[in-house]
Amino acid sequence: MHAEIKNNNVSDASRDKANQIIESCVHCGFCLATCPTYQLLGDELDSPRGRIYLIKSALEQNQFSLKSLRHMDRCLTCRSCETTCPSGVEYGQLLEIGRDIMEPKRGKLQSLYRYIVRKTLLSPTVFRPIGYFYRHSKITSKSAKPEKANSTVLLMSGCVQPSLAPNINHTIKNVLSKLNIEVLESSQSQCCGALDQHLSATDDALKKVRRNIDHWTQQLESGVESIISSASGCGVMIKDYPKLFKSSDPYFQKALFVSSKTKDIAEFLSTMDLSGLNLSELNVTYHEPCTMQHGQELGGLVESILSQFGYIKKTVKDSHICCGSAGAYSIFETKISNQLRDNKIENLNASKPNMIVTSNIGCLMHLQKGSSIPVKHWVELLDV
Numbered sequence: 480m481h482a483e484i485k486n487n488n489v490s491d492a493s494r495d496k497a498n499q500i501i502e503s504c505v506h507c508g509f510c511l512a513t514c515p516t517y518q519l520l521g522d523e524l525d526s527p528r529g530r531i532y533l534i535k536s537a538l539e540q541n542q543f544s545l546k547s548l549r550h551m552d553r554c555l556t557c558r559s560c561e562t563t564c565p566s567g568v569e570y571g572q573l574l575e576i577g578r579d580i581m582e583p584k585r586g587k588l589q590s591l592y593r594y595i596v597r598k599t600l601l602s603p604t605v606f607r608p609i610g611y612f613y614r615h616s617k618i619t620s621k622s623a624k625p626e627k628a629n630s631t632v633l634l635m636s637g638c639v640q641p642s643l644a645p646n647i648n649h650t651i652k653n654v655l656s657k658l659n660i661e662v663l664e665s666s667q668s669q670c671c672g673a674l675d676q677h678l679s680a681t682d683d684a685l686k687k688v689r690r691n692i693d694h695w696t697q698q699l700e701s702g703v704e705s706i707i708s709s710a711s712g713c714g715v716m717i718k719d720y721p722k723l724f725k726s727s728d729p730y731f732q733k734a735l736f737v738s739s740k741t742k743d744i745a746e747f748l749s750t751m752d753l754s755g756l757n758l759s760e761l762n763v764t765y766h767e768p769c770t771m772q773h774g775q776e777l778g779g780l781v782e783s784i785l786s787q788f789g790y791i792k793k794t795v796k797d798s799h800i801c802c803g804s805a806g807a808y809s810i811f812e813t814k815i816s817n818q819l820r821d822n823k824i825e826n827l828n829a830s831k832p833n834m835i836v837t838s839n840i841g842c843l844m845h846l847q848k849g850s851s852i853p854v855k856h857w858v859e860l861l862d863v
């Protein structure tokens with residue numbers, strides 16, 4: 480697909496990138512079969528290929544309407560299409576560029592609503608009482624300390640996770656302590672920038688990203704071995720930091736360094752001897768977030784860790800399909816989001832588990848709303 484980009488509202492870097500991505504799409508349509516919104520709505524414009532056409536048209540002729548923006552909004556950014564695409568189309572990056580240029584079409588009231596939601600979720604002071612009200616779980620065990628620290632890691636605490644489910648970070652600290660690893664924790668205000676980025680607040684996202692890169696580079700240079708992400712949605716964002724900069728930007732190299740040192744907790748634990756740990760529940764079903772399987776390409780890793788403890792992998796129908804959480808998607812696109820959640824829960828419950836486990840706070844909260852059995856972060860099972 481060739482593009483002649485004339486839209487002047489797009490930076491040189493984005494224009495080059497968009498051109499390259501659009502040209503890599505060969506219109507084959509394989510991605511339609513694994514796109515959740517196309518599966519539910521059956522409209523080509525709610526498919527990856529259809530959205531690529533809409534973005535192309537917006538970039539080439541500055542032609543887009545409020546309707547085009549609605550098709551963009553309905554995309555979950557799950558990147559299932561990237562996993563399916565035989566031509567390696569980097570759809571997620573193109574989507575961000577398309578959303579940025581279409582955002583000015585949004586009505587004032589809706590923009591204000593999105594702004595308030597974004598700022599509320601991202602301000603620890605404002606969100607803390609709300610998070611407390613909607614709290615999913617409280618801390619259930621005593622804090623452990625390493626007998627002799629062999630190395631130090633930085634745990635990304637996340638912006639909403641400490642308020643909604645403080646037991647997740649607590650558990651990770653305990654598990655790592657038992658493995659003689661010292662854990663430093665980032666402050667709740669050090670958000671990775673994903674929510675801003677996905678809601679087209681690119682300047683706010685970049686401000687956070689640059690600040691994080693500076694801060695974490697300093698910590699990495701002072702002896703921190705790795706940055707550990709406990710929410711796969713944050714992990715994929717940090718790993719993608721280099722994609723936000725041109726290679727000539729001074730932040731590009733620093734972003735590469737930070738990204739190379741970032742590991743999902745599963746990635747980190749998969750290299751450790753876990754024989755001294757136990758699992759509190761074996762009859763669980765694992766929901767693999769899109770950010771693990773499509774974003775970070777770590778599919779199967781959590782289940783291979785759990786299987787060391789006797790867990791038997793369960794086949795989940797449509798496991799590649801998003802649960803409908805997708806950051807703030809469940810707030811703005813409730814109908815599609817709930818439909819995807821109900822389908823997901825039915826598929827996860829088919830093997831009659833006692834519990835559902837996952838790797839991302841967004842999926843956890845969303846699934847729990849529709850589930851009659853507990854939903855937890857899988858690492859919580861290891862703190863026994």
Ligand code: SF4
Nearest residue numbers: 504505507508510564
């Ligand atoms: S599978 Fe890839 S190349 Fe084929 S239409 Fe979809 S995005 Fe384009």
Ligand code: SF4
Nearest residue numbers: 514554555557558560
């Ligand atoms: S990111 Fe997900 S919802 Fe969006 S087009 Fe790709 S598969 Fe469909």
